[in-house]
Amino acid sequence: xxxxxxxxxxxxxxxxxxxxxxxxxxxxxxxxxxxxxxxxxxxxxxxxxxxxxxxxxxxxxxxxxxxxxxxxxxxxxxxxxxxxxxxxxxxxxxxxxxxxxxxxxxxxxxxxxxxxxxxxxxxxxxxxxxxxxxxxxxxxxxxxxx
Amino acid sequence: xxxxxxxxxxxxxxxxxxxxxxxxxxxxxxxxxxxxxxxxxxxxxxxxxxxxxxxxxxxxxxxxxxxxxxxxxxxxxxxxxxxxxxxxxxxxxxxxxxxxxxxxxxxxxxxxxxxxxxxxxxxxxxxxxxxxxxxxxxx
Numbered sequence: 171x172x173x174x175x176x177x178x179x180x181x182x183x184x185x186x187x188x189x190x191x192x193x194x195x196x197x198x199x200x201x202x203x204x205x206x207x208x209x210x211x212x213x214x215x216x217x218x219x220x221x222x223x224x225x226x227x228x229x230x231x232x233x234x235x236x237x238x239x240x241x242x243x244x245x246x247x248x249x250x251x252x253x254x255x256x257x258x259x260x261x262x263x264x265x266x267x268x269x270x271x272x273x274x275x276x277x278x279x280x281x282x283x284x285x286x287x288x289x290x291x292x293x294x295x296x297x298x299x300x301x302x303x304x305x306x307x308x309x310x311x312x313x314x315x316x
Numbered sequence: 317x318x319x320x321x322x323x324x325x326x327x328x329x330x331x332x333x334x335x336x337x338x339x340x341x342x343x344x345x346x347x348x349x350x351x352x353x354x355x356x357x358x359x360x361x362x363x364x365x366x367x368x369x370x371x372x373x374x375x376x377x378x379x380x381x382x383x384x385x386x387x388x389x390x391x392x393x394x395x396x397x398x399x400x401x402x403x404x405x406x407x408x409x410x411x412x413x414x415x416x417x418x419x420x421x422x423x424x425x426x427x428x429x430x431x432x433x434x435x436x437x438x439x440x441x442x443x444x445x446x447x448x449x450x451x452x453x454x455x
Contacts, residue, residue, distance in 0.1 A: 182320045189324035193331030200335040204342030211346025215353030221360070223449035230402030230441055241404055243397065245449035247356055281395040281447040283404065 217305045221246035224301055224311035225283065231313045233292060237267075240286045240311070242301050250278040254304035257288060260297050264288045363389050364448050371454035372428065376438035381431045383444055383452065391423040395447030398431065400440045408435040 223245045226232075232239035238259065244250055252269050253276060268287040271278060278284055286301070292315050302308040368387035375382075381398065385391055393412045398405050411432040414423050423429050441455040 178320070182323065185320035185324040186327065189327040193327050196331050196335055197338075200338050204338045207339070207342040207346050211349045214346075215349040218350070218353035218357040221449075223445075225397060225399070225443075225445045225449065225451065227399055227402045227441065227443045227453070232402050239403075241397070241399070243445060243449055245360075245447070247360065281392075283397055283406075285404070 213305070216248060217307060219246050219248040220250065220303055220305050220307040222250075222301060222303060222307060222309050224299060224309045226299075226311055226313060228311060228313040229316075231311075231315065233315055236289055236291055238288045238290050238292065238299075240288070240299055240301065242284045242286060242309070244278050244280050244282055244284075246307070247280055249280065250303055252276045252278050252284060255284075255286070256302040257286060258300040258302070259288065259290050259292070261300075264290055360448065364450060367391065367446055367448055367450040369444060369446060369450065369452040371442060371444060371452050374437050374440070374442055374454055376436070376440075379433045379435065379437050381433065381437065381442060381444070381454075383429045383431070385423050385425050385427050385429065387450075388425055390425070391446050392421055393423045393429050394421060396429070396431075397445045398433070399443040399445070400433075400435060400437065402441070402443075405433060405435050408433045410434050 221244075223243045225241045225243045226239075240257070242255075252271060255266070255269075257264050257266060265288075266286045267289050268285075270285045271282055294315050296312065296314055298310055298312050300308055300310045366388040368385075369391075370384045370386045372382045372384050374380075383396075393414060396412075398409065409431055411418060413430050414420050415427045439455070441453070443451055443453050445451045
C-alpha cells in the first residue's frame with residue numbers, strides 16, 4: 171500500500187514537473203513570437219508612413235567643381251533620421267559630405283527639406299540619383315548635367 | 317495516475333490560456349498599428365492625387381511669384397519650397413499672401429498665393445514644391 175502511494179507521488183511530481191517545464195517553454199516561445207509580431211507590425215507601419223521625394227529641378231541640378239547638391243523632402247508623416255540615408259549616384263554609393271536641414275537635432279520632420287551635398291565626378295549628360303531611407307523607402311531622380 | 321494527468325492538464329491549459337492572451341495582444345497591436353498606418357498612407361496618396369498647382373505669373377520687376385492652387389486640397393503655404401534656377405531660395409521669401417491674407421496658413425483651392433522674394437527672378441527657371449511633394453514649373 172505504501173509502495174503504491176510512493177509511486178503515485180513520484181508519478182504526480184514527475185507529471186507536474188514535465189507539464190511545468192513544457193508550459194515554461196511554450197510561454198517563452200510565445201513571448202518571443204509576440205515580440206516579433208509587434209516589431210514586424212511597427213516596421214510595416216513605419217514603412218507605410220514613410221515617403222521621401224527628391225525635389226531637385228532635373229534640368230538645373232546644382233553641380234559645380236565636383237559638388238552635387240540634392241534636395242530631399244520628407245513627404246511622409248513620420249519623422250526620419252538624417253544619418254540613416256543611403257545615397258546612390260548612377261548606381262554607386264556615395265557618402266554625403268554635408269547634410270543640412272532647418273533643425274539642429276538631426277530629426278527630419280515631415281514637409282522639411284534636407285540639403286545633401288556630395289563629392290562626385292559627373293560628365294555632362296544624363297544621370298540618376300537614388301536616396302534610400304533606413305526603412306527601405308526610396309526615391310529616384312533622373313537628371314541632366316549640362 | 318488520474319490525479320497526475322489532471323494536474324499536468326491543468327498546468328498546460330493555464331499555459332495555453334496565457335499564450336493565447338499574449339499572442340492575441342501582439343497580433344491586435346500589430347494589426348491596429350498597420351491599419352492606422354494604411355489609413356494614413358491612403359489619405360496621403362489621395363491628397364497627392366488631388367493636389368495641383370500652377371505658376372500663374374512671375375514678376376521680375378517686383379520679384380514676386382503668383383501660384384494658383386488648381387487642385388482640390390487645402391495646402392499650407394509655409395510648406396511650399398521655391399527653387400530658382402535649381403537652388404532652393406526659401407530663406408529669400410520675405411512675405412506670403414493668399415488672396416490678400418498675409419501670413420495665413422490656409423491656401424484653399426482656386427486661391428492665389430503671392431510670394432515676395434528677395435532674389436532676382438528675371439528669366440529664371442522656377443520650381444515650386446508643395447508639402448506633399450507635388451510641384452509646378454515655370455520658365
